Amino acid sequence: xxxxxxxxxxxxxxxxxxxxxxxxxxxIILDLPGITRDRIYGxxxxxxxxxxxxxxxxxEFDQEHFGNDILAQxxxxxxxxxxxxxxxxxxEELTFVDYQIRDLLKKTKxxxxxxxxxxxxxxxxxxxxxxxxxxxxxVFGVSATHKLGLKPLLEAITKDILVNQKxxxxxCKFCFIGRPNVGKSSLVNAILKKDRAIVSEVAGTTRDATxxxxxxxxxxxxxxxxxxxxxxxxxxxxxxxxxxxxSLKAIEKSDVCVVVLDAKEGIIEHDKHIAGMAISLGKALxxxxxxxxxxxxxxxxxxxxxxxxxxxxxxxTYAKTVFLSAKTSKRVDTLMPTIISAYxxxxxxxxxxxxxxxIQSATSLHEAPSYRxxxxxxxxxxxxxxxxxxxxxxxxxxxxxxxSYERYLENQLRENFDFTGTPILFKxxxxxxx
Numbered sequence: 001x002x003x004x005x006x007x008x009x010x011x012x013x014x015x016x017x018x019x020x021x022x023x024x025x026x027x028i029i030l031d032l033p034g035i036t037r038d039r040i041y042g043x044x045x046x047x048x049x050x051x052x053x054x055x056x057x058x059x060e061f062d063q064e065h066f067g068n069d070i071l072a073q074x075x076x077x078x079x080x081x082x083x084x085x086x087x088x089x090x091x092e093e094l095t096f097v098d099y100q101i102r103d104l105l106k107k108t109k110x111x112x113x114x115x116x117x118x119x120x121x122x123x124x125x126x127x128x129x130x131x132x133x134x135x136x137x138x139v140f141g142v143s144a145t146h147k148l149g150l151k152p153l154l155e156a157i158t159k160d161i162l163v164n165q166k167x168x169x170x171x172c173k174f175c176f177i178g179r180p181n182v183g184k185s186s187l188v189n190a191i192l193k194k195d196r197a198i199v200s201e202v203a204g205t206t207r208d209a210t211x212x213x214x215x216x217x218x219x220x221x222x223x224x225x226x227x228x229x230x231x232x233x234x235x236x237x238x239x240x241x242x243x244x245x246x247s248l249k250a251i252e253k254s255d256v257c258v259v260v261l262d263a264k265e266g267i268i269e270h271d272k273h274i275a276g277m278a279i280s281l282g283k284a285l286x287x288x289x290x291x292x293x294x295x296x297x298x299x300x301x302x303x304x305x306x307x308x309x310x311x312x313x314x315x316x317t318y319a320k321t322v323f324l325s326a327k328t329s330k331r332v333d334t335l336m337p338t339i340i341s342a343y344x345x346x347x348x349x350x351x352x353x354x355x356x357x358x359i360q361s362a363t364s365l366h367e368a369p370s371y372r373x374x375x376x377x378x379x380x381x382x383x384x385x386x387x388x389x390x391x392x393x394x395x396x397x398x399x400x401x402x403x404s405y406e407r408y409l410e411n412q413l414r415e416n417f418d419f420t421g422t423p424i425l426f427k428x429x430x431x432x433x434x
Contacts, residue, residue, distance in 0.1 A: 287322070395429070
C-alpha cells in the first residue's frame with residue numbers, strides 16, 4: 001500500500017488535514033499522546049483507492065527544540081513514505097523554518113507535494129503562486145477545516161493506485177507479532193530452515209518489519225517478521241516509535257497474525273493488547289507458545305497453559321494455539337498448517353442457501369428474547385464479503401438485537417461451518433431500510 005507522510009512546521013494544520021483525509025476516528029490505529037512528538041497512522045480511501053497516511057509533529061529548528069530525536073523521527077517518517085506532503089500555512093508568509101524543511105525534503109529525493117492549508121474560501125484557493133518559490137513542481141491549495149481543494153489533492157495522490165488494488169492477492173501473507181525477545185525471528189529461521197533473519201538474545205534486535213517470500217509444499221507465501229511491540233509507556237527511542245508503526249503496518253497488510261507468547265515468562269496483559277490490535281483490524285489469528293523446550297513437565301504444563309489461554313483470551317476463543325520450540329524445531333511443523341487453515345477460513349464463502357438453513361434452524365431451536373412485547377425476526381441472511389467473513393441480516397428491528405443472542409448466532413455459524421482462526425462480522429439491517 002502506498003504510504004504518504006505529512007511534514008511541516010507547527011500549527012500549519014497537519015493534524016486537521018490528517019483527520020479530514022482519514023475521515024473517521026476509528027480508522028486511526030495509533031495515537032501515542034505525551035511523547036515528545038506524537039505520531040498518528042491511518043488509512044485513507046478515495047474512490048475505492050486506499051493509501052496509508054502518517055501524521056507527524058511540527059518541525060522546529062531552533063536549538064531549544066530541535067535535536068537528534070526530532071531529526072531521527074523526521075528522517076524515519078520520510079524514509080517510510082512514497083510521497084511527502086509538505087504542509088504550509090496559507091495565511092502567513094513563508095518562514096525561515098519552511099525553507100529549512102524545504103532543504104531537508106530536497107535531500108530525500110522523494111516526490112513532494114506542497115499543500116497550502118488554511119485557504120478558507122474558493123477565492124483564496126488561487127493564492128498559491130508565491131508558494132512555488134519553494135521549488136517543488138506540484139502545489140495544492142486546500143482548507144482542511146472547510147473541506148476545500150481536497151479532491152484535486154486526493155486525485156493526484158491516488159493517480160497511480162489501482163482500484164481495489166490487492167498486492168499479491170492470491171498469496172497468503174502472515175506476520176509474527178509479540179513482545180520483544182519472545183522468539184519471532186527465531187521462528188522465521190525455523191520455518192525457512194536457514195538464517196535469513198538476525199537472531200539475538202538482545203531484546204529489540206529487529207527494528208523493521210521484514211517481508212520474506214518462500215514456498216511451502218509448492219505454494220508461495222509471504223512471511224513478515226516485526227519488531228517487538230513494547231507498552232506505550234516504554235517506547236522511549238524515536239526509532240522504536242517507528243518500529244511500532246511498522247509493526248502495525250505489517251498487521252494491516254497481513255491476512256493472518258501469529259501472536260508469539262513466551263512459555264518461560266507466561267502471559268502478561270500486553271500480550272492480550274497485541275492480540276487485540278490484530279483483532280481490531282479484522283485479521284485472522286493464531287496463538288503460538290514458543291520456547292516450549294524450557295518447560296519441564298510438558299504434559300502438566302500443557303494442561304495449565306490451555307486453561308490459562310482459555311481464560312486470558314476469552315475475546316479470541318476462535319484462535320487455535322500451537323506449542324513449539326523455534327530453538328529445537330520441535331513441533332514447528334504444526335505452525336504452517338494452522339496458519340493455512342486460518343487463512344482459508346478467513347477467505348471462506350458460505351452459499352446463501354446453506355447460510356439461511358443454518359440461521360433458520362438456530363432461531364427455531366432458540367428464539368430471540370422478547371423486549372416490551374416484541375421479538376427479533378430474521379428474514380434473510382447473506383454473506384457480503386470475506387477476509388474476514390461478513391454477514392448481513394435482514395431483520396424486523398435491529399434495535400431488538402441483544403449481544404447474547406448475537407453471540408449465540410455466531411456460535412451456531414461456527415459450529416456448522418469451520419471458522420477456526422478468523423473473526424466473523426455481523427451487520428443487522430431493518431427490512432424497511434432495504
